[in-house]
Amino acid sequence: MSSKIESINDHFKLPIFYNKDKIELKEEIVNDLELVKTIDPSCNPIYHHAFEPQSEFSEKIIQQMQTYYTTDTNFLEDSQKLLSSYTKLDELNKDYTDILEVWNEIKNDNGFKQKYYYLDWSFCEFLNKSEQFLQFMSLYSLASPVLSFLIPVFILIVPFFIVKMKGIDVTLSEYIEVLKVLAANHALGRIFTHFNKVPMDQKIYIAVSAIFYLISIYQNVVTCYKFNQNMKNIHKYLNCVKEYSNKTIFSMNYFLQFSSDLKTYSEFNESIKINRDILSEYVDKISKISDYKFSFQKISEIGYILKCFYELYDDKTYNSAFLFSFGFNGYVDNIENLIQKIENKQINLTTFEKGSSKTTSKTKKSKTIFKNSYYAALIKNNPVKNDIKLDKNIVITGPNASGKTTILKSTLINVIFSQQFGCGFYDSAKLVPYKYLHSYLNIPDTSGRDSLFQAEARRCKEIIDIIQENPNETHLCSFDELYSGTNPDEAVISSLAFMEYLVKFKNVGCLLTTHFIKVCKKLQKNKNIVNYHMETIKGTDAFDFKYTYSMKKGISEVRGGIKVLTDMNYPKEILDSTQKMKA
Structure with a gap:
């Protein structure tokens, strides 16, 4: 399965991209020096020796480093201040395996809407963002096995009450006798009453009718089971997203403590703040979701859960913010590895x-x-x-x-x-x-x-x-x-x-x-x-x-x-x- 983070560099930009004096690095220089790609695949590119990327996020950001250099000494000195003052947060888990798997699971799934029972018709896709509609459809999916089983019973019982409402005096025993007569002529009823007396073609018809009825019940049970499994997975995915987002928001705030006073980083800092706030907004939404367990509260919030999950799949603002966050985490990882080499005196200012x-x-x-x-x-x-x-x-x-x-x-x-x-x-x-x-x-x-x-x-x-x-x-x-x-x-x-x-x-x-x-x-x-x-x-x-x-x-x-x-x-x-x- 291919990764769906190819567009990270379209959403996250290194600080130098915001610098007005940036100069594009010539392609022949990038190739001659093997900055990001080597002729011999067994060798590492130059940037990899400096940053030693440990994740797909940091590797993606390295591809962006070949783009510009600058003559702005103020920007370069601000970068030095950041490298000199920033200290690594060891308590933050830098393993992005889970969030990457979740992201790829959601974005790589071409049958996402079908799998999670969203509408796939373009003219009514707006309903996938309607909490009330999703709640109704979810309740129907959950109740469908019971409904399919009870519909025949319901069809038999309802006429009795209609007759009573019309003022016709009929007892339940009399109504049952009438039903027996009707059942004797009904495909399903004749299985139990006259199966041995009917011609073979009618037996086949009766048997096929019964089979289709059972298949219908089975399909509804399977649908209900899959819906339940989907809800388990959705809760797992959203919990992973929430955990990742909280760590990333913390990391962004921590980074801003060191970069906020750097004048040439102002636009970069503003981008961090904008995307941090979008992540915070989404975290606030999914934080309202209770733990997964069977309860009336959980049933009542299914529509809200599905709405939040669909927004993660479809909403362009959230998509951009998360891709930005992936790039930001890759950037921070690279910077921390660079700082380590500066501290070891392998690289100097x-x-x-x-x-x-x-x-x-x-x-x-x-x-x-x-x-x-x-x-x-x-x-x-x-x-x-x-x-x-x-x-x-x-x-x-x-x-x-x-x-x-x-x-x-x-x-x-x-x-x-x-x-x-x-x-x-x-x-x-x-x-x-x-x-x-x-x-x-x-x-x-x-x-x-x-x-x-x-x-x-x-x-x-x-x-x-x-x-x-x-x-x-x-x-x-x-x-x-x-x-x-x-x-x-x-x-x-x-x-x-x-x-x-x-x-x-x-x-x-x-x-x-x-x-x-x-x-x-x-x-x-x-x-x-x-x-x-x-x-x-x-x-x-x-x-x-x-x-x-x-x-x-x-x-x-x-x-x-x-x-x-x-x-x-x-x-x-x-x-x-x-x-x-x-x-």
Whole structure:
């Protein structure tokens, strides 16, 4: 059975959605960094490493995190205040299994109206919200077995009283004698009076009539039984909803104690209050329902119970409020897990430079610094940490698999995370928020019209266009193996020309990885560029070395392609040939 919470993110929005300075995160960045979905299904996305979602609600909310980042330092600092002050309520049960099962049971049931005996005709569905109508129909359902059994008796007795009312003097014994005569000619009566004397076809007719009568009674008994079972389930469901709602209302009020003074959270807080009040209204309604047991009081409130239950199924306001509450609980769970990592010093808060991103203008260098930054996916694996200082544009060299691309990804992830939540995967950070983020990591060559190099060139041109259109805004660009889709000679000169053009914009920060040593040596003459390399430790020969994953200043001329082939156990003949050709 599929879950009916797919639309949570249509009803609950993260605080950043209410921020006027929010910026949409590009789809290619989301995909390149594997923020919410990985290429390898056995791996976890980046956001999962930060929040470790434990429920379907928190997993759904993570899907929403990929949407925006912001340059509003006031909002980000308010987020930091929330992360610093909020304390987890351990006494609240975070198991949402029961409410999720109830919700799916109600919303997934295509035969809901038929199952619970509601009207399924569009022109009279309004009666499903009528307490009086539902009460009448319920009483009929409960009484139907008795009525079906007594109707024949009722039909026989009523004429006696009608005759008496008309003033005809007849005794009960005389009336019974008349009934005997009538019964002798009635299909049901002849079973007991003349069954052996009637022809076979009449016997069959009499027997079939009796069977249909018994079936009618049986069906009514089954209907009554199902109605009783439905009422038990409805009470169980509504009790679950009430328990969940009370916990959620308490959690919302508790959260508002920490967020109510945060000015940039005002609209978010208002949404919480509106939906909290709707939940409270529904809880007030179902709190009037007594425990399930057979009593005249319980019978008298059946219509009210069915009305409340139908509203849970059909009412759009309640539907929206509950979906909002699911999202809210998922959000709080994620925030609590994030706070835990901050307390453990796995994630730390960012220091933001005051003012807008425009303060880093054409005449000012970026002040972005990450101390001991690391890749989020390695949070539990004792990661190697590196300092990233973006006062100059960075070019990184190093052998294959030495960690160059990981540096690019970790830097971009930390910028995004810092501009979403005010914290990141580092020991400390200072950041002037970037207005535009550009990624050149996994360029697709499957568009059908472009070669790989054409796709690379197209992505670079898109980045140039955005920078030219917004020259006074801050930009951060990440380029992994720039122009690697063409021949080395043209790749070198194209990369040089492209980088020399970009670094003229003082408000544009660039990180570039490359295997082209010529590019590094040419660019090191530019005062706005600094060369780094991924350090390796030499082994017994030129093709044997150990990765340290540490970033150091300078240019690396270590080649790692043959080592990768060796580590993958390529045939010795191929390895020997490559080494001979290398020599």
